[in-house]
Amino acid sequence: MQQLQVLGSLLDEISGERLEGMFGPQLLERLSPLLTLQNRIAAEVARTVRQCELADAAEFDGKASMASWLRGHARMSQSAAGHLVRNGRALEHLPTVATAFAAGTISAEAVSVIAPAAAPKNLTAAAEQGVDVVAVEELLADVARTQFHPQLRTAVSHYLDRLDPDGPEPDPTEQRSLTWAKHSDGSVTGRLELDAVGGEKAMAAVESIVQANRPAGDLRTRAQQQADAFVQLCDNQLAAGTLPTLRTFKPHVVVTIPIEDLVGSDTAHATADLGFGATISAARARWLACDGNVTRIVIGPESQPLEQGRSHRIVPPHLWRALTARDQHCVFAGCDAPAHWCEAHHLVHWAHGGDTDLHNLALLCERHHTKVHHGFRIERDESGRWHTYRPDGTEILILPRITDEQVTTRAG
Structure with missing residues (x-):
């Protein structure tokens, strides 16, 4: 523990250095050893997590697993905690990779890519086929040290495919997941995982819209362009009217706003309600109401619907x-x-009297x-x-x- 206190003191000293005024070469000289140290610390974290798992240390704090402990105590995402636990397990069977990781020459991300090679079923398959696992591991460690990340992924994938050339083709739907996390302001964060073919389709669809919408002077980042293209892809599908029905209705964006806010000029937040529970400003609701179906609903003093008029296409x-x-x-x-x-x-x-012509x-x-x-x-x-x-x-x-x-x- 004393060594960790010394390390913490050194980090305090490093973080106290002023970076303002440093030139590019100075900053890069500072960054390079920091990245190596980051890898070395990550290696020690993974090694310690594995020992915690073997000692059932999470039970001491009332947790069922180290993954749940990391989510609760280290505030990690489920994905990050899972990767860390799997890395710790894999390093036990990958001594060359573990040595390179501890030396800081490969990253935790690279270890996560190599880790499937040390999964029990793959180690068993390698033993049955007489594969020299040590030689394979040394090769993968060298690729991780010297090649770009896509090359490492390709090398690992190639090895796993050769390990089971006649195995059943995996069900692509088992490799796909899409999760949403809605925040208090209505914004959404998502995580997407796709198989190779599904990913290719998604990237082709999004990229087609990105490349078709590149106006001069566009200052959006690549990530922003792709996000806008994804929303545009959804817009196109909703507008086409070919999506399956949702509770007897074609899927659509639902916005509920009091009439006085719709016709007013106020821009206050949390004025209009969306169908999936988010709230938006009156200004954004007016934008959505520019072109859509509008249904008038009269609400009584106790919030009960008294009358519902027909929906009209604007x-x-x-x-x-x-x-x-x-x-x-x-x-x-x-x-x-x-x-x-x-x-x-x-x-x-139209809410201010403008004609729809x-x-x-x-x-x-x-x-x-x-x-x-x-x-x-x-x-x-x-x-x-x-x-x-x-x-x-x-x-x-x-x-x-x-x-x-x-x-x-x-x-x-």
């Missing part, structure tokens, strides 16, 4: 066809998102529909050309930007 199909024929794509300056990605935006919201509608993709409901503005001039204005009133102009002087010169 933009009927014939008007949508005329709108897409006219605009063809998102009309926000610099965006060419196709019509089937877009929503019908009311220039003057062609002259009061515009096609906007989700990203720019949000922008227009948060300060940006679009207008269509008499010639049919769309203009986009920033919140400060300046117009967004697309290159080449022709000045009045240039127009005069060309005319001359």
Whole structure:
């Protein structure tokens, strides 16, 4: 324990160093040994977790397993705790990998990739086939030290496939999982695991939308682009109307908002309720209400429904066809998102008395529909050309930007 106290004191000293003002080479020289130390500490953590498991130490704190102890006491996710426990178990059968891990030359992530090779069923299969497990392990450890991470995954996968060449093809559905975690503000965090084929399909679908929507000046990160593409993929499916019914209805986004908030100008949070329990602001609800089905429900003083009117489609199909024929794509300056990605935006919201006819509608993709409901503005001039204005009133102009002087010169 004294050594750990010394280590903690050294870390306190290191964390107290000022990094501001250091140049790139200095920072990289500092980072490299820190990464090695991180690997070495991770190796000691995995080794200790394994010994805790063998000693049934979790029972001392009333926990059934080390994985549950790590989730409860170290605040780890289920996935991280599971990986740590599996790494500790695998290292017992992978001495070369364990040595490299302890030396800091390979990472915990690399150990997690190699760990399946030390699973009991794979060790048994290797023994039955006379496979030199020691040589295989040394090879995998060398790949982990010298090659990029995808190469390590490929090497491990190749070994496991050769270990059971005639085995039954795994059921891809058993390798897939998708979990949601909803937070207090209605946002969602998810974890996705797919088999190789399922992952290829998902990446191909998302990437097609990412590559088709790369406007000039796009400052979104790669992760943001992919998330937007995933939401767009869901939008396309919901709009197509081909998804299975959900409790006798086609799946759709449900928003419940008091009429006074819908027609007002307040932007307060937690005003409207979504179908799966989240709450959103009045401004975002107005955006969603631009183009959808609206049902009027009269609520009594004790919150009981007294009357329910018919649902009305804000933009009927014939008007949508005329709108897409006219605009063809998102009309926000610099965006060419196709019509089937877009929503019908009311220039003057229908809740404020705006007409639902062609002259009061515009096609906007989700990203720019949000922008227009948060300060940006679009207008269509008499010639049919769309203009986009920033919140400060300046117009967004697309290159080449022709000045009045240039127009005069060309005319001359």
